[in-house]
Amino acid sequence: MELFNSIIVILDxxxxxxxxxxxxxxxxxxxxxxxxxxxxxxxxxxISAFFGASAAYYFGSPWMGLLxxxxxxxxxxxxxxxxxxxxxxxxVVSGLAINILAAxxxxxxxxxxxxxxxxxxxxxxxxTQARFTPITxxxxxxxxxxxxxxxxxxxxxxxxxxxxxxxxxxxxxCWYILFRTRxxxxxxxxxxxxxxxxxxxxxxxKTRYLALLMTGxxxxxxxxxxxxxxxxxxxxxxxxxxxxxxxxxxxFGKWRPRTAMQACLLFGLLxxxxxxxxxxxxxxxxxxxxxxxxxxxxxxxxLLGGFIGRSVAPKVIGEPYVxxxx
Amino acid sequence: xxxxxxxxxxxxxxxxxxxxxxxxxxxxxxxxxxxxNPIDALQSMVSGAFGSGYGLGYTLYYMTSYIFTALAVAVxxxxxxxxxxxxxxxxxxxxxxxxxxxxLGGHVPFIVLLPISIIAAAVFGALWALIPAALQAYRGSHIxxxxxxFNFIAAxxxxxxxxxxxxxxxxxxxxxxxxxxxxxxxxxxxxxxxxGIRIAASPLNLSIFWxxxxxxxxxxxLWRTRWGYEIRSVGSNTSxxxxxxxxxxxxxxxxxxxAGALAGFMALNVVQGxxxxxxxxxxxxxxxxxxxxxxxxxxxxxxxxxxxxMFGFLTQxxxxxxFEYSVDARIVVVLQGLVxxxxxxxxxMMKHPIERLYLNYARRRxxxxxxxxxxEA
Numbered sequence: 001m002e003l004f005n006s007i008i009v010i011l012d013x014x015x016x017x018x019x020x021x022x023x024x025x026x027x028x029x030x031x032x033x034x035x036x037x038x039x040x041x042x043x044x045x046x047i048s049a050f051f052g053a054s055a056a057y058y059f060g061s062p063w064m065g066l067l068x069x070x071x072x073x074x075x076x077x078x079x080x081x082x083x084x085x086x087x088x089x090x091x092v093v094s095g096l097a098i099n100i101l102a103a104x105x106x107x108x109x110x111x112x113x114x115x116x117x118x119x120x121x122x123x124x125x126x127x128t129q130a131r132f133t134p135i136t137x138x139x140x141x142x143x144x145x146x147x148x149x150x151x152x153x154x155x156x157x158x159x160x161x162x163x164x165x166x167x168x169x170x171x172x173x174c175w176y177i178l179f180r181t182r183x184x185x186x187x188x189x190x191x192x193x194x195x196x197x198x199x200x201x202x203x204x205x206k207t208r209y210l211a212l213l214m215t216g217x218x219x220x221x222x223x224x225x226x227x228x229x230x231x232x233x234x235x236x237x238x239x240x241x242x243x244x245x246x247x248x249x250x251x252f253g254k255w256r257p258r259t260a261m262q263a264c265l266l267f268g269l270l271x272x273x274x275x276x277x278x279x280x281x282x283x284x285x286x287x288x289x290x291x292x293x294x295x296x297x298x299x300x301x302x303l304l305g306g307f308i309g310r311s312v313a314p315k316v317i318g319e320p321y322v323x324x325x326x
Numbered sequence: 327x328x329x330x331x332x333x334x335x336x337x338x339x340x341x342x343x344x345x346x347x348x349x350x351x352x353x354x355x356x357x358x359x360x361x362x363n364p365i366d367a368l369q370s371m372v373s374g375a376f377g378s379g380y381g382l383g384y385t386l387y388y389m390t391s392y393i394f395t396a397l398a399v400a401v402x403x404x405x406x407x408x409x410x411x412x413x414x415x416x417x418x419x420x421x422x423x424x425x426x427x428x429x430l431g432g433h434v435p436f437i438v439l440l441p442i443s444i445i446a447a448a449v450f451g452a453l454w455a456l457i458p459a460a461l462q463a464y465r466g467s468h469i470x471x472x473x474x475x476f477n478f479i480a481a482x483x484x485x486x487x488x489x490x491x492x493x494x495x496x497x498x499x500x501x502x503x504x505x506x507x508x509x510x511x512x513x514x515x516x517x518x519x520x521x522g523i524r525i526a527a528s529p530l531n532l533s534i535f536w537x538x539x540x541x542x543x544x545x546x547x548l549w550r551t552r553w554g555y556e557i558r559s560v561g562s563n564t565s566x567x568x569x570x571x572x573x574x575x576x577x578x579x580x581x582x583x584x585a586g587a588l589a590g591f592m593a594l595n596v597v598q599g600x601x602x603x604x605x606x607x608x609x610x611x612x613x614x615x616x617x618x619x620x621x622x623x624x625x626x627x628x629x630x631x632x633x634x635x636m637f638g639f640l641t642q643x644x645x646x647x648x649f650e651y652s653v654d655a656r657i658v659v660v661l662q663g664l665v666x667x668x669x670x671x672x673x674x675m676m677k678h679p680i681e682r683l684y685l686n687y688a689r690r691r692x693x694x695x696x697x698x699x700x701x702e703a
Contacts, residue, residue: 083672104663107659111654251471291482297475298479301479304461304472313468318470
């Protein structure tokens with residue numbers, strides 16, 4: 001029973017850790033599938049976390065936070081599109097610019113607005129509840145004491161923030177959009193063969209702008225989740241590499257929604273283990289916590305090396321699309 | 327082709343300056359929003375970075391680090407690769423420098439130790455770049471992603487080594503023991519004091535001469551040696567290079583080894599020259615900033631030295647703003663971000679308008695010339 005409980009606690013943390021990764025990985029999927037390398041997920045998470053928390057504090061409502069957070073990351077995603085699509089800028093450089101700009105702007109503006117060293121005020125104090133609170137699913141309280149089922153339903157499945165459920169719902173939704181709609185087909189086509197798409201009379205630029213719009217919306221949820229739900233406060237650099245980890249999960253998941261989600265869950269599990277223990281014991285050998293932390297990146301490198309399966313990127317990823325000039 | 331008619335002073339002079347100007351205007355707007363007069367801010371940045379021996383020392387100290395990390399980006403870029411791994415390579419380079427200083431410091435004279443620590447910085451940095459390079463060369467995995475991953479792996483590895491091996495027993499903070507004094511690279515104020523000249527104490531140390539020498543050496547390497555020629559061939563046209571008999575895999579690995587070694591040198595300045603111990607996060611984003619510096623310096627060693635000076639000014643001058651306007655120190659990061667955005671990501675934005683402007687002007691000038699000297703036409 002002790003073991004069961006600790007497994008439940010770890011899996012519970014896994015779901016919480018995986019949520020921002022899932023949003024960000026799905027976000028990255030739209031942009032990368034359309035041919036735009038997205039190392040800017042990190043910056044977009046940060047910007048939406050900041051504006052989300054600020055708006056939630058200002059309006060006293062988490063929903064306004066969600067709106068503002070998503071809007072802000074959409075603006076940055078469109079800036080990304082402006083640089084990479086309209087001006088054929090280098091995708092990696094644009095991504096870096098956004099990451100660095102986001103890290104600086106959120107801290108500097110945050111300090112100017114709130115004078116708390118770049119933090120926003122806490123979103124949950126006194127009567128104000130400007131944060132998202134966990135949702136208790138129906139009958140969770142009644143079932144809590146039932147063995148096994150109580151643990152699984154009341155602890156593991158119930159009692160998460162709304163955004164956690166949304167993240168898992170977004171996976172099939174994004175799959176549908178990407179693989180069953182006309183828009184999704186176009187996104188995938190411009191990432192594989194933009195010339196053919198152009199010949200068919202579809203605007204490559206417009207498709208990529210729209211793909212990055214999807215990126216902005218989804219990654220906004222990741223940022224808002226961190227600041228408005230989990231910590232109920234923004235602090236500088238709170239994204240702490242989650243954007244890069246989501247990118248790793250996306251690659252590890254071979255640019256597909258379900259497998260990317262599985263990678264996010266795996267990385268979330270590793271994070272849960274790393275946080276819970278100072279080093280885990282695996283097959284009788286003590287594994288240092290730093291190794292557990294590095295495992296997602298090591299796994300991704302190993303996968304990219306083609307040693308376990310093969311992860312093939314969209315064909316024209318990273319190349320600006322330039323029409324033939326006469 | 328209209329491009330051939332654009333003179334070089336437009337491409338390497340006017341357009342980069344226009345980009346910086348836009349970045350400066352954008353930065354000015356940010357300052358205005360933060361209730362700071364941009365002109366005053368610029369003045370205090372200039373006086374903070376150049377106005378005193380102390381400030382100048384810091385500016386040049388930062389410049390030294392940026393030269394190394396930017397060269398690491400530029401060499402890879404000349405081969406058509408994006409090395410985002412400077413952060414990790416410099417961190418691992420610091421391990422090499424640190425191990426040499428911890429092991430040999432005080433046991434051998436400095437003049438013997440220094441070459442060993444230089445080699446250690448290069449070898450450790452290069453080895454950290456080797457795996458991503460080999461994966462790109464032989465397995466086709468993209469170097470941008472693998473070097474990003476290697477930055478995180480380096481951070482975890484260094485954390486592990488510091489906690490379990492390098493941290494002296496009984497200390498709380500996660501950092502190595504302080505090196506023996508005999509292994510420190512002399513700081514500039516000490517050197518001047520030796521000659522009886524007093525200058526303000528700052529972390530600026532003799533590594534700056536190594537940085538300038540290395541920048542020159544990189545220029546020689548890229549433009550005056552066979553290896554450099556091969557690197558540039560692969561970078562400008564991979565298929566032509568392959569057809570010309572150049573082994574792409576070999577050049578890829580050679581390039582990344584050089585890049586990693588250059589990034590590793592950064593540890594000489596920061597670890598052996600200033601901190602005198604291995605600390606957590608000692609690279610402190612300078613590897614990333616190196617990308618911006620390389621961009622601004624147009625991936626040319628000479629340009630990189632100038633751009634490093636500018637970023638040294640931004641870093642030191644920006645931290646001065648913090649004291650004077652009680653603005654967040656990370657305002658510097660905003661400035662860096664804007665520079666990368668406008669002279670990197672949006673570098674083509676001003677290119678076409680300026681070129682069009684010049685072409686119109688040139689056409690009118692030629693037309694006038696024809697009118698005045700019809701016989702010559």
